Amino acid sequence: MHEFIAFTIIGIVAGATYAVAASGLVVTYSTSGIFNIAHGAIGMFMAFVYWQLTVPWHLAPGLGFAIVVFVLAPLFGALIERILIRRVATASVTVTLVVTVGLTLVLIGLAQRIWAGQSPVVAQFFGHDGFNLFRVYVTYEDVITIGIAGLIAIGLRILLFRSRVGIAMRGVVDNRELVGLFGGRPSLLSTFSWAIGASLASVAGILAAPIIQLNPLILTLLVIDAYAAAMLGRLRSLPLTFVGALGIGLTTSYATGYFPSSGIWDSTPIQGLVLSVPSLLLFIVLLVLPMDRIRSGSLRRQVSLAPAGLTRSLQGGALLVVGVAVAVSFLSVSGVITLGIGLAYGLICLSLVPLTGWGGQVSICQMTFAGLGAFAASKFNGGESAVGLLAAALLAGGVGAIISLPALRLRGLYLALATMAFATLMDNSFFPWSAAFGFDGSLHIPLPALFGQHMSSAKSFDIFLAVVFALLSIGLLALRRGPFGRVLIAMKDSEAACA
C-alpha cells in the first residue's frame, strides 16, 4: 500500500507539471485558434532566461520568477504574435503547424548558441526540504507545483468564461470580424492571448527546470507529453485538461512501477510501449474521443497552383539531373555527400507533396517510414539490390496503410498529432531493438547495385538520386493532372463534398 501511495503522489506531481503545460496550450488554442507546437520551446527559453537572471546576474529567485513570468514571457509572446503569428492567423492548420515547428527549432538553436559551453543548474525554491506524507517524502517544491497547477486552472477558467476580456478572446477565434463590429479589438486580444500563453509556458519551464535541468531539447519535449491532456479537454475544456494531465502522470508512474520487466516482458518493443505511455494515451484519445470542431483555416478557398504539363515536367527533371551531374564534378568530396543527403531528404519531402500539399493530410512521421524502408532494404541482399528498394517501398507502404485505417477519421491537427504519437512509439519500441538492428543498432547498406552494376562513388549515387527524384516528380505530376489528383485536391477543399 505504501508503494502504491508513493507512485500515486509521484504521478500527481508529474501530472501537475503536465497540467500547467497543457493549460497554456489550451489557452493559446482557444483564444487564437492556433495549436502552438512551440509552447514547450518558449517555456524552455524562458527557463534559461530565469537562470540567467537568478544565477549569473544574482537576482533573488522570487524576483527572477516574477520578472520572467509577468514581464519577459508575456512580452515575448506578444512579440511573436505581432511579427509572426498574425501573418498566418488565417492560414491553414498545415501552415500554422509548420510555422510553430519552425519557431521551436529557432528557439532551441538560440538557446544552444546563447548558453553554449555553460552548465546552467536551476535550484529548487526550497532546496530539498519537505515532509513525510504516508511515509512518502514530499518536497515543498512538489506542493508548490500542484498548487500552481490548481490556481492556474481556476484562474484561467474565470478569465475565459467569467470575464469580458476572456469571452472576447474566445470570440476572436470564432469570428474575428464580428468581435470588431461589437467594439472589440481582435488584434489586441490575440496579442494578449499569446502573452498569457507564453507566460504559462514560462511557469511550466521554470517549475520543471530543477528536476529536468536546463536541457533545451528535453525541456521542449516535456510539453509533448502533455498533448494528450490538452486533447482530452478537446483543446477547450480546462477541467478536462487538468484531469487528463493528472491521468497521464498517474498512468506513467504506475506503468514504471508495476509493469513487469522480466521474462517475456523484457523485450525492447514491449518496454518501449511502457516508455511511450503519454504517446499511447494521445493516440487513444485521438481515436476514441469524438472530434471537436477543429479550425480548418481560412474561409478563403486556397487556390491550387496549376500542375506542370508533361513537357515541363520532363524539362524540369532533365534540368535537375544535368544540374546534379555538373555540380558533382566540381564539388568537394564532402559537398558531394552533403548534396546526396540533401537529395535523399528531398525524396522524403516529396512524399509530403501528394499527402499534405494536395490531400491536406498532415503527417509528422515521414522519417519513421523512411527508417522502416531502410530497415526493409537492409534485409534483402544487403540492401543494395532493386529487391531491397522494392522491399522498402512495400514495408513502408504497408505500415502506412495499416496506420491509416484507424486514422481515417482524423484530419488536420488531430491527424498530425496522431502521426507524431506513432513516430514516438516507433522511436521507443522498434528502432532501438537490437534483434532487428543488431548490436549497437546500426545497419550498413552499400551503394545500390542495379542491373548488375555497382555504384562505385558518391558522385554516381548523387546522379542516381537525382534521376529517382526526377522520375518520381514526373510521375507525381502526372498523377496530379489525372482523376486521382483532382480527387486529392477536392478532398483537401472539402472531404464531405468529395465523398
Place this chain on the structure above:
Amino acid sequence: MATGPTGGTGTNSTGTTHTGGSTGAVGSSAPCGTDGNETPAGGNGGATDTGVTATTINVANIASITGVAPGLTQSAQQATEAWAAYVNSQGGICGRQIKVQPFDDQNDSGQNYADAEQACAADFAMVGNASGFDDGSAQAVTACGIPTMAAEVSTVNAGNTADIFGASPGDSHYFQLGPANYLKATYPNAIKKAAMIYLNVPATADNAMREVQAYESVGFDYVYDQSTTPTNANYASNVQAMQSAGAQYVTEYSDQSSAERLLEAMQQANYAPQVVDWFSEEYSPQFAQQTEPESNGDLVLMSATDAYEDAASNPAMQLFLSWMNRVAPGFHQDIFAILAWSAGLAFEQAAKAVGPDLTRAAILAQFKTITTWTGGGIQPPVNIGDKIPTKCFAYFKIENGAFDRVYPTGANTFDCNSGQYSY
C-alpha cells in the same frame, strides 16, 4: 554467445598493479635522425602517399561538437591539435609538420561518414576521433583504407573495421571483471540487490545488457533492470521502483544529463543506496560540480585513462596538460581529451617507426604491432594492435564536487588483476 569469465588473458597478465606515468615508450624507433624528428640525409621522400608532402602530414580529426549534444567530444579535437602543436615543436616527424584538419560530425552518422570521405581524399590518416556515431566513418574507412587511430572506438561497426584502431579500442567480445570483483569484495550485500537503469538507445542498451551478464557471472543479483528514454524528464517513479525493490547498488548507462536527472530524483526522494556507481563518461568536473551535493560518495569507475587528480605525480599527464593549456585553455577535462592525446602519441610512434617513406599500408602494419600501450603513462595498458580493451581499473569517489581516489590508493595506479568476461 557468452562463454563466461576468463582470467589472465588480457594486456597485463602479470597480475600486478599497473602504475601510470612510468611505462610505455613513446617515440621509439628513430630512423629519421636521432629522435625520429629530423629530415634524414637526402630528404624524406617527399609526397609518399595521400596527404603527405615533404614538409607536412595532413591528418583529420572527427569529433562531435554541435548537434543534439553540443560540445560532447570537442576536447578530443582540442587534444589532437595540442598533440600536433607538441610534435611540431619537436621538429615534426621525419621533418614533416603535422597539420590537423578538424571535422564536426554534428552527432550524426551521416555527417561522420561525409567527414571521413573527405578525409579519405585529402588526409593521410585520422587521429584522435571521438564520436558515438563512428559507424558512419567505418563505411568510409572500409572503402578507402585510411589509417585511423581514434581516441575512442565507440560502435561495433567501427571496432570491426580492420583499419580503425584506438587508444580505447572498441571490442564487443570482452568485458572487464575487475570492477565487479572489487565491488563484490567491498560491498557484498549491496551487489545482491543491484539496479541497472539504461537509455533505450542501442549503444547504451546493449552495453548495459553486457554488463549485467558479466557482473551476474561474479555474483551480482539484479532486482531492478529497466530502460528509460533519453528524454525522460522525471526519474521519480524509477527511483521509487528501485526503492521498493530494495536496491542498494545503482548504476546507469546514460549521458551526463540523464545521470544528473536521476541523481536529482534520488535526492528528492531521500533515496541513498549504499553504492551509486557511474562509469567514466561521468568523470568530469562539470558533472561532479553540477550534482553536488547529491553525488557525494558516489563511485566513478576509471578504466580508460589516468586521472587529472594524479597529475602531480604523472609526468605524462603534466606534459599533456601543459600543451592543452597552451592550445585550449579552460578545456573540458574529460577522458576524451586524454585518449585523443594518447592516440596522437600512438600515431607518432608508428609514423616514426615507418620512417621517411610514410605510406598508409606501412603505418597500418605498425599499428598492429602496438600491443602494450600506455601513452607514456597517461592511460592503463591497452592492446591497440589486437583491439583488446584494458583489464585495469581504478575507482574514484565524488566528494564536494571533486574526485578522490578510492582504489587502488596509490596515485596513478590501477588494479589489473582480474580477468575479462568473454562473449
